[in-house]
Amino acid sequence: MSVAELACSYAALILYDDGIAVTAEKIAALVKAGGLTVESYWPSLFAKLCEKRNIEDLVMNVGSGGGGSAAVAVSAPAGGAASGSATAAAPVVEEKKEEPKEESDDDMGFSLFD
Structure with missing residues (x-):
């Protein structure tokens, strides 16, 4: 993100x-009062965004992210199998994340209550 985007x-x-009320003039005035200079189109872009969207919804949903990744389905080719052999769908392999081992204070030679 550029300085102009952050300032606006x-x-x-x-x-x-x-x-x-969020207007381009007021955004530009605040940016100027902050001692920054931005291109003239940035305040108007942010003002248009604020007109069309509810800012509270944008702030409250900032951590929700997009959708999860969809599983890819493998399908057999249309029209039958070639040369008499049947094609099987490849099984979906789930990757298991290895959880880090928790270090205990006993391993370090001291504990919280020594």
């Missing part, structure tokens, strides 16, 4: 938090 994001959040 923070300015829009400040305006929203104070209950002030």
Whole structure:
């Protein structure tokens, strides 16, 4: 994220938090008061975003992320198997994450209550 994007994001959040209407002029004024200079299109882009979206929803859903990855289904080719051999779908192999071993204080030669 560029400095201009961050400055406009923070300015829009400040305006929203104070209950002030988020406009391009007010975003530009806050950015200028912060001692930064941004291209003139950044404040207008963020103002248009704030008009179309509810900022509270954007803030509250920031950690929700996108959808999970979908499993890929392997299908047999259409039209039958070639040369009399049947093709089987490859089994889906799940990768198991190896959990890190927890280190205990006893292994280090001291504990919390020594």
